[in-house]
Amino acid sequence: MEPHPIRLVVMDDLRRSRLTVFFRLLLLIPHVIWLLLWSIAAFFASIANWVVVLVTGTASLDLHRFLSAFVRYSTHVYAYGFLAANPYPGFTGSPGYPIDVQIDPPARQGRLGAAFRLILAVPPLILTAVLVGTASWNATGERGGYDASYSAGSTGSFSALGLAIVVAFLGWFACLARGRMPQGFRDLEAYSLRYAAQTYGYLFLLTDRYPDSDPSWPEPAPAPAPPAITLHPDGDDLRRSRVSVFFRLLLTFPHFVWLLLWSVAAFFAVVLNWFAVVFTGRAPDALHRFLTAYVRYDVHVFAYLFLVANPFPGFTGAAGSYPVEVAIAPPERQSRWTAAFRLFLAFPALLVTSSFNSVLVLVGVGGWFSSLATGRMPAGLRNLGAYSLRYAAQTDGYLFLLTGRYPYSGPAQLPAPLEDEPEEPPLAPLAA
Numbered sequence: 001m002e003p004h005p006i007r008l009v010v011m012d013d014l015r016r017s018r019l020t021v022f023f024r025l026l027l028l029i030p031h032v033i034w035l036l037l038w039s040i041a042a043f044f045a046s047i048a049n050w051v052v053v054l055v056t057g058t059a060s061l062d063l064h065r066f067l068s069a070f071v072r073y074s075t076h077v078y079a080y081g082f083l084a085a086n087p088y089p090g091f092t093g094s095p096g097y098p099i100d101v102q103i104d105p106p107a108r109q110g111r112l113g114a115a116f117r118l119i120l121a122v123p124p125l126i127l128t129a130v131l132v133g134t135a136s137w138n139a140t141g142e143r144g145g146y147d148a149s150y151s152a153g154s155t156g157s158f159s160a161l162g163l164a165i166v167v168a169f170l171g172w173f174a175c176l177a178r179g180r181m182p183q184g185f186r187d188l189e190a191y192s193l194r195y196a197a198q199t200y201g202y203l204f205l206l207t208d209r210y211p212d213s214d215p216s217w218p219e220p221a222p223a224p225a226p227p228a229i230t231l232h233p234d235g236d237d238l239r240r241s242r243v244s245v246f247f248r249l250l251l252t253f254p255h256f257v258w259l260l261l262w263s264v265a266a267f268f269a270v271v272l273n274w275f276a277v278v279f280t281g282r283a284p285d286a287l288h289r290f291l292t293a294y295v296r297y298d299v300h301v302f303a304y305l306f307l308v309a310n311p312f313p314g315f316t317g318a319a320g321s322y323p324v325e326v327a328i329a330p331p332e333r334q335s336r337w338t339a340a341f342r343l344f345l346a347f348p349a350l351l352v353t354s355s356f357n358s359v360l361v362l363v364g365v366g367g368w369f370s371s372l373a374t375g376r377m378p379a380g381l382r383n384l385g386a387y388s389l390r391y392a393a394q395t396d397g398y399l400f401l402l403t404g405r406y407p408y409s410g411p412a413q414l415p416a417p418l419e420d421e422p423e424e425p426p427l428a429p430l431a432a
Helices: 018-022 024-056 061-081 111-115 122-132 163-178 183-203 242-246 253-280 285-305 336-340 347-374 379-399
Strands: 006-010 099-103 134-138 150-153 158-161 229-232 325-328
Touching (some): 006 183, 024 061, 061 099, 061 183, 099 183, 229 379, 285 325
Antiparallel strands (some): 006 099
């Protein structure tokens, strides 16, 4: 794949100063003031650059340098504020920061795309708000910015903290306790900041290349330890049936009913599994198989609903039955102490999952329009949806005591763990 003209470079070593972490918000105040002043100048510079591109088809070199420095500087500030990097950033947007942005020189751009750039940039601006800022929908139809909030008109109300904000909040405690930023958190924030930089580079006409939402490109750093639960969308060919896409919510209704019934049985199975792990240190095979099928089925249903996959899923959660497949390792020894307090230990992962769910909803909405128009799901959106579902599956597996390994929040795709032995289709939830 051809590299994007706007790229993120990560040179961070994960070490954090506890002192600066504790006072991070206070230390950010000078940068917040300077970023606000620079944003005003960047607003007028972007208008001037828009006129230049419309007339000449190429961005002004001076304006390109100025706006590139602004995008680079804002990325440095947010990386520092979100604990994705440790050193105090400079005020000029010069290259060399541990979380840095590389932007190619000006190139020819299509005038038609430039003329409607503000409209074309709305979808990535919404996704950027969910990834980096806060997102809210209400009945007023007002819209805010990437560092504030985004609101789009609707009949109800909804609000969610962006992934980077949730991760920064949890990372603050981790850095104070360990003096290091968890790699998964850092890599997730790096992905969010990379997408934001590409979005604003596109909006400012630094490039006419659309932002790339694919979290697997460029290939992220591998996780420090293999997970017990992985998700692989390799079986999906991105083709979508327009008819089933149009009626996707209606077609999913039978699965909602069955999932609700299965969830009742799964609740009691989780309670029994908790007692078993606390007293024996290992999940019983029968309960592990039942809950594994439940987690797999849950992923199949939501992968279908949000267009991460195309075929209508089965009702059994059978392994190997769906293009977006969840692999769950067999039962393993677990710490009784961590099992006893599993609900409390899973709370941070549940917070991150709630933000991932907001991302998944946007993936479904964006994929719905794209699939109706082209008959295909964009690969970047499909992979971002799979990323969200993978983390949710890992959180469920940890909460249900299928594994003692904590969910990994980074975008790395790792080899699948050993599969369970071939199993009979699980008993119907009510019979169980």
